[in-house]
Amino acid sequence: MYNHPAAAAMRKATLPPVPPPTTTTSSLRFRGKIWSENNYTKTIGFTLLLFLAYSLGKYSASKPVLLLPLPPPPSESISVETKNTVENKNDGIIEREDHPVDIINSDDHNIFGTVCPAAVDHPNPNPKLVRQTIIDRVFSGVSPWSDFPPPHVGKFLRPRKIHGWGSTGAVFRNLIQKVKPKIIIEVGTFLGASALHMVQLTRELGLSDTQILCVDDFRGWPGFQKDKDIRTVNGDVMLLYQFMQNVIQANASESVIFLPFSTGSGLESLCQWGVYGDLIEVDAGHDFHSAWSDISRAYKILRPGGVLFGHDYFTAADNRGVRRAVQLFAKVKHLRVEADGQHWVLHDDSIGN
Known part of the structure; x- marks a missing residue:
């Protein structure tokens, strides 16, 4: 059949039009149901997730935090x-x-790490050289006894005020007779009762050139001046000046020199300067750590053949501190402890001390 264009157009015009797609009520309901179910599922999932996060947070907050132990340090440490x-x-x-x-x-x-050099007066003990070393190192070469007392403190001092504890025990004479010391070091001096007693003993025993080095900060302790009647001027307690006045009154300034520092600082300085003692008395802090430090530092500057001793081995002030420190130190250094009244004395039996 001949397909003429006009005939084709005529046939197309006679065909019924194709209706547009329509959405039925049932299909709309079906699609709405699907959307509702999906939305509900998402809502439920989000709610469950939120509840789970809250529960975990509350549980972790109610439990103590578990700290895992740190790994051991590297072996080289x-x-x-x-x-x-x-x-x-x-x-x-x-x-x-x-x-x-x-x-x-x-x-x-x-x-105690500081290494003490050779004695400043090696090989022969020289008390005058040791005294001058202290004056040069501590007082810039000028004797502290010169022009004493200064005008502003003289009116606060008593001519003589001596107070001490166990300052005249038999141990002093026993050891001075035995050792015949050229240099005595006293750790803890206060008003100088035991130092002046040792000055008297050395004079009686013909040891007039012996020098006594007193190591003390001369600050006392909180409230002590009320009991000991020591004046305070602008916060400066007059303990050092009263000690010096006591030495002057006893005519002992040529036999006594002092280091007005803490016992630790004073003993370390003596070590660094090569100042050694033939006889050393420790009578400063009474707690264990103070006594341990003083004894350990004092032993470093004890001349070979010398004797180290101290107070409060059998007194109420010991409070187990001094005695424990002495006994432990003797054990560490393989020394023997001897009690002499209220005092302790360390002996080195390996050298017949």
């Missing part, structure tokens, strides 16, 4: 070594050797 200075006191010469020490496992609490 426990193998650190240092140098322990060991003293050999032979023939009057103090030799020192360095030995490696495990600082973690060793008893390094008894190691």
Whole structure:
């Protein structure tokens, strides 16, 4: 059949039009149901997630935090070594050797690091040289006894005010007779009762050139001046000046010199300057740590053949501090402790001390 364009157009015009797509009520309901179910599912899921997060937060807050132990430090941190200075006191010469020490496992609490040089008066004890060393180092070469007392404090001082504890015990005469010291170091002086007693003993025993070095900060302790009737001027307690007045009154200024510092600082300075004592008395702090420090530092500057002793071995002031420190130190250094009245005396039996 011949397809003429006009005929084709005529046939197309006679065909019924195709209706547009229509949405039935049932299909709309079906699609709405699907949307509602999806939305409901999302809402439920979000709610459950929120509840779960809240529950976990509340649970974790109600439980203590568990701290896991830290891993051990690297092995090299426990193998650190240092140098322990060991003293050999032979023939009057103090030799020192360095030995490696495990600082973690060793008893390094008894190691006081400052190395003391050779004695300033080596090889022969020279009290005058030691005295001048103190005057030069502490007082810039000018004797503290010169022009004493200063005008502004003289009116606050008593001509003589002596007070001490166990300051005249038999131990002083016993040890001075035995050791015949050229240099006596007193750690803890207060008003100078025991120092002046030792001055008297050295004179009686013909040791007139003996020098007594007193190490004390001369500050006392809180409230002590009320009981001891020591004046205070603008916060400065007159303890040092009263001590000096007592020495002047006893005509002992040529035999006594002092270091007005804490015992730790004073003893370390003596060590650094090479000042050693033939006889050293420790009578300062009475708690364990103070006594331990004073005894340890004093022992470093004890001349070979010298004797270290102290007070409050059998007194109420000991409070177990002094006695424990003495006994522990003797154990560490392999020394023997002897009680002499209220005092303790350390002996080194290896050298017949």
